[in-house]
Amino acid sequence: MSAPHDTDRETLGALVHDLSEQTSALVRSEVELAKAELTAKGKAAGVGAGMFGAAGILGLFGLGVLIATAILALALVLPAWGAALIVAVVLFAAAGIAAVVGKGKVSQATPPAPERAVEGVKQDVETIKGGHSR
Template sequence: MSRRKDQPGTFELLARLPQQIVALVKIEYENAKREMIAKAKNAGIGAGAILVALFFLFFMLEALVIAAIAALALVWPWWAAALAVAGALLLLAAAAVLAGIALIKRGNPVPEETLERVGEDFEAVGEVRINAEPRESSHLPHPGGEGNWR
């Protein structure tokens, strides 16, 4: 069984290996960088949502202060209106906090997809084997002999 002429030999494949490893490392680095940028953007949006929630909480506190003052100064209409506004601001703040927390949790800066692909790359490199019949003396192909690296 001989190697076909259109298939590269063992030494040619081994000569290509360093360039392919360097190219793979560069690609995985770019993938990790892109993934971390996307996750950092999500975390930034989540932090912005929490700032919006704090903005609404600030005005809710003002509304509660106005409600307490109005409740003492007048009997019913002013403080009831101020409490309704404070309740609405509290609901808006709660929604913004929940959205911000969800976005921050989703924005974990660990590039999980890239780490998974790198692990698969290491597994693939570890599975290099010879496409040849076993020999009595050696499992490696001899120069000019049968088999090639697969």
């Protein structure tokens, strides 16, 4: 049996070198794939956000048409100005109620400082001071 030649078999160093290059190439290709995937997802999210915006605008237009329909329906039994006035008063009342409820919710959330945590820290400081004065 003849001994294998160095040209027939790669050395361990060459194999490690090849492994290192292939690993680097694999990592680079995975990073590129991740970038491409994130780009595609970002574009899809942008389109989705745009569609939500369009839905909001169309919903606002629909609400306006619904309000106009209520005015026209009331105008069948009242003068047009009376129907519009009644609908306006109802809308302003709903806005006022929403404002009062919203103000109450905001006042519950203010001040934005974490009051319970601050109180706990104050108690901890007092406990530490009391422990050192003895």
